[in-house]
Amino acid sequence: MECKKCKSPSIYHQKHSGKHFCKECFINDITKKVRKTLGRNIIKNNVKIGIGLSGGKDSLVMAHLLSEFFKPIPNAKLIGLMVDEGIDGFRTDGINNAIDFCNEYDIEYKVVHFKDYIETDLDTIVKLAKEKNLTMNPCSFCGVIRRKILNKIAIIEKCDYLAIGHNLDDISQAVMMNYIEGNIKKLAVLGKDSKNSKFVKRIKPLEKIPEDEVLLFADFLKLKYHKAPCPYSSLSYRSEISEITDQLEENHPGAKYSIVKGFERLLEYLNVPEEVGVCKICGDASSRDICKVCTYLKELEILEKSKF
Ligand SMILES: [Zn+2]
Ligand SMILES: [Zn+2]
Incomplete structure (x- = not known):
């Protein structure tokens, strides 16, 4: 051929x-x-973009492309943002890959740790949750707190956008998960931009690229990315859903695109009011009285250590 x-x-x-x-x-x-996907509204002069970097293939492919796009643009700025959750024998390798990448591409970067904000790390939290018999999925906890921390540093760094390396697979999985759980509100939030000034606008440059193509791209470019999967990921509901979407794609090529396209069509009919409340504890924007991170910390009885 x-x-x-x-x-x-x-x-x-x-x-x-x-x-x-x-x-x-x-x-x-x-x-x-x-x-x-990004368009001229984002790739322009005087823009500062925070890039969420895990050191995995998605984040490095995204950072490589952003650096290509912004090279010829004066006054635009990129900054790599890394969050160390404290997963023994896993995260440090990824962060080292991300640091090497930033040095090679001459991108400024910042590393922050879960410990900086909650005085403890993910491994300890997982143990603590087990001791307390809490049915808490490590990925759910890790996800919300990482998101909160990334948003915080993006604000501190005065970023106009926060770039996240989610690919087509990630997004089709998120859509399916919310469908199955009947979580229409979360679905709407997934697809709509928050106008709340406490959120840095998130962009997903790889949202139209399937995971296997991101992988191929990374290998063609010989990017040195972190390959090991997170040790907690097999415990997640998401990994079950990903088996289903992979099988669908195998039998019906284009299924992942069509899951996301159907969702985008549905969004036009979803009219969910913008979250206006703030968390009683940390003061961040939240749809409930107490935000998800504070709720988790409360259940774990480590809320008093929170610096949010
Ligand atoms: Zn050709
Ligand atoms: Zn809170």
């Missing part, structure tokens, strides 16, 4: 489109798609 564009030998067959790509045309295609 040959590349549909330049007739060189094909190295990748994109099942959902039927197209064949050579390495160069594949790289160009992904780059073009991501540039289109």
Whole structure:
């Protein structure tokens, strides 16, 4: 088979489109798609973007592309933001990969730790939750607190946007999870931009790129990314859902795109009012009296240690 564009030998067959790509045309295609996702409203002068960096393939591919797009733009600024949750034997490797990347690409960066904000790390929390017989999924806790911390440093760093490395798979999984749980409010929040000034606007440059293509792109570019999966991820509901969406995609190429497209169509009919309240404890924007992070910390009886 040959590349549909330049007739060189094909190295990748994109099942959902039927197209064949050579390495160069594949790289160009992904780059073009991501540039289109961001658009001229984001890729412009005087913009500062905080990039959430885990050191994994998604975050480094995203950072590579952002650095390409912003290279020719004066006064635009990128800053890598890393959150160390404190997962023994896992996170330090990822952060080291991210630091090496930033040094190589000449991107400024900042590392913050769970410990800086809650005086403890994720491993300790998981143990504590077990001791207290709390049915708390490590990923749920980790996710909300990481999000809160990233948002905090993005505010401190005066970022206009916070870039998150979620790919098409992540988003289709999130949509499916919320459907299955009947969580319409969370669905709406997933798709709509928060206008609350306490949230730095989040962008997802890779939202239209399937995970296997992100992986291929990272390997073609020889990016040195952190490969080990998080030791807690197999415990998650999400990993179950990802098996289902992978199977769907296998049998019906394009299924992941269509899950997200259907969701975007549905969004037009969802009219969920903007969250206006604030958390009674930490003062951050929240739809309930007490935000999710504070609720978790309260259940764990470590709320008094919170610096939020
Ligand atoms: Zn080609
Ligand atoms: Zn709170």
